Amino acid sequence: MLADALYRLRALFRRSTVEHELDDELQFHLEHAIEKQVAAGMPRQEAVRRARLEFGGVEQVKEDCRDARGISLPETILQDLRYGLRTMRRTPVFSVTAIVTIALSIASLTTAFTLRYTMLFRPLPVERPGEIVAVRATRGRPTPEGPLSYADYVTFRNGTKTLSGLAAHYSTAPLYVSVNGTAKEVNGAVVSANYFPLLGISPALGRFFHDDEDRVPDRDRVAVLGHDFWRTWFRGSPDAVGATLKVNGVTFTVIGVAPATFVGLRPYPAQLYIPTMMLGTGYRWCTEIGGAFSPQCTILEMAGRLAPGRSVSDVTGELTMLRPEAWLHAKVGENSGIEVTRFLGATRNESVAQLVGILTAVGIVLLLVCGANLTGLLTAQGSARSHEFAIRLALGAARSRVVRQFLTESLMLAVIGGVAGVALSTGFVKALTAFFYSIDDEGHPLYFDFSLTPAIAFTAIVSAVAAACVFSAIPARRIARADSNAHPDSRTTSGRWSVGRWLLAAQAAIAVALVAVASLLTSSARGVVKGTTFESSHVALMRVRPRLMNYTPERAQQFQHDIVRRLSAVPGVESVSMVGVGAVLTAGRFVPTVELRGWSRDQRIGAGQNEIGPRYFETLRIPVLGGREFDDRDTTQSPPVAIVSESLARRLWPNGDAIGSTIVMSDTSRQVVGIVADVRIHNRDEGLFALSPSYFVYVPFWQNPMQIDSRLAIRVAGDPAAVLPALMREINRVDADVPIAETITLPMQLAGWMREGRLTAAFVGYAAGLAVLLTAIGLYGSLAFAVSRRTKEIGIRMALGAGRSSVLRLILGEGMAVALAGAVGGLVLAAAGTRLVTHWLFQSAAADVLFYAAAAFLVAVVGFVASLMPARRAAAVEPLVALRHE
């Protein structure tokens, strides 16, 4: 067997040598034969003629020798490839169409794969990422997991044997950094000294923290720069090491720079790292509850590396046993358990998994539609080439060889299209990153590694090849059975539809469904971003945080009063307001104990709550249905007041006398002074994804004496993004030390909330466009081919008296029948598809029917246009010419 393989290899790679040798050998034999005849007395010429005759056809002999050599398969494959290329050049329109459509569908599938991999499976860019685990504290409801305190971290760190190391980190620390006169709030990380060694990362410059520098609270003010930060703020200069910078008002010294490949353990890239002993500087919200190292200050997360031979369940078991005493008696909302998971992918969000699943399904459906489309076109093309196949068969080609060559052509198209699609997907992914994954809903920059891996590219190309095998099966089988003359569409009308027609109707149906779902998603996203019971378009947002600079409440509140006054005076500003907790339009808190006087404990209901400044509803254009807004009357000295949403008012006071009544929340009584419209941003699966609950209570910002920070909402006359710099300058004039952050517009915030819905809308929209295009191409191709095959039939019809218009109607009718069948089927599919995406649909279901009807109408029109040209060509047939046509 080895001899065989070597022989074949030699024949394949030393081909010309082998051919020369064969030539020489046969030549040698011929000459000896001639000499023999001459020696027997024959004249030379006669001897030559005799010898040649006896020898037989030299080429035939050579061919037989080549066959005996047994390397036909690779040689014929090469031949097939070359022939395939020639065929592709001969039918450029078809080839380009096929390659382009395959590329476009593979591009979307690859994009879906990349998204899936990055979100759910991509490992961390650290050493031996499979061993790194995230250790989380679990709580009861309402939030399932929570951070923990430094003391708790130390308990686990010192006690664990199943982990070779446990590090603590707070990876979303707002750090107000000031270097050489430039000051900006960036996202930083507060990390323990063993963080970088545990992950196995080496510094790009300088060094990381020593254990010694993380021992004493507030002593060692050392910082490590993120790579990006170093490049932007220090211009990548090696002088950065040793330089000083101010972080939240405290001076730090730079000791090193992190490598470019690592940006932290969260999608928010860390620009700066400071040690956990400086937690008090990095997190300013524990000053009122005993400082950063008190048991109530729970802000840290943990990451560990598995000890050799240990598994996740080992760690979970051990750490559960190591839990601090207090956890065993935890109340609702406090840490009680431990959860250990590997770091796989960028997020653990449930809805992301669902999103990715839907996008992948859409990508696969698109590939199938593309394939079905190409089946039809290939079948038509195969029939057109039946002459060519017949000739090849007559010349002695094995039928299997012809079929194999046909399949090779399809595979070539698939591979070229697949490679082009993968290349195209890198562009799609860049656009996807820019539109959806570059900042979050508060304006913080995000970083996801969406780079293409060889595995993804390979899977995509394999999918293309698999699709090729599927879509060339029917035409190939037809050639194999010498059925090429019986093209499905060449049958005359008034019969059952062929497979080709059904496939086209199916494509049309899928197109209708995709268009319908895409338009529903888009209109839903648009509606949310624009605002329903509020208006978002001219509102700018920013966040001021005097707390980072350790302002006292008195100083901070003076600051807040001043900036509201100054901002209101800026030209173009119509009104200014603020919220104290959470973001604008959301419930900053959830209060489970809303009741009326005299109610029992189990009658209580829950509601969202937020602290708002005066003119809040005016700024957001939320209708005030009764009573008034908060104003300067409502201070810490005046009686506590509240404004309720209309749904809550209806619930608590069905008789409609809300204004003036008293509402009790968390044991504080407040007088209701106003009713406002519900801020409706909840989806059809109400309760699962509500951005804002219907039951809402608003309390005055200025009735809380401990206010320090706030989020501002500013309504302007023009473009809010353009006015933001002027607004920031005004605030700096009041006090240049206060950090301003999260400067975005309200539409951007809402777009951030709707990110998944918008992404799905874009993806499905793209798929819809491609599906409509494919349906049009398929319909046009099928009808055009049918017309050219049926020229004779048309000629007969016209000779027998049919007018041109009736021929036109005949062909148009066939095309429209397919389009309409598709439309009907598509409506059913659309209803099913809508069910899959209700998660992201925020408008009411009543108008859905309109969208379905519009989608069906669109595809019908496209079908009409696609059928028109072949129909007109049919109508232009000259009967005499047609009858003579063979």
Place this chain on the structure above:
Amino acid sequence: MLLSKPKGRRLVSDSARIELPQGTLDLLILKAIALEPQHGWAISERIHQISGDVLKVQQGSLYPALHRLERRGWIKASWDVSDNNRRAKYYELTRAGRTALGEQTAAWRSLTNAVGLLLDTP
């Protein structure tokens, strides 16, 4: 007289149109080079002479057969200088070829014996 090879690879002996079983040519080639390496022309001449001019191998059959045998590893080829100082491709038996020759000869003899016995009974 001629062992020709039309499409279908049947070996036919010309004058009396004696049909020879498949693989006979391979056996004859193996035997022809059993003693010493030969080139293609010499093999063809040898078969012709020793069979008493009954069997003549046509080149269209001989060379494909030689290449096939080479592929199977029963013979191996090398280039050498022939008696009239020309370069020629010489074939010789390999060890596997020698074994194959023995097996095929035995098989042939037993076949012909059996057929002979059957034909001899009245």
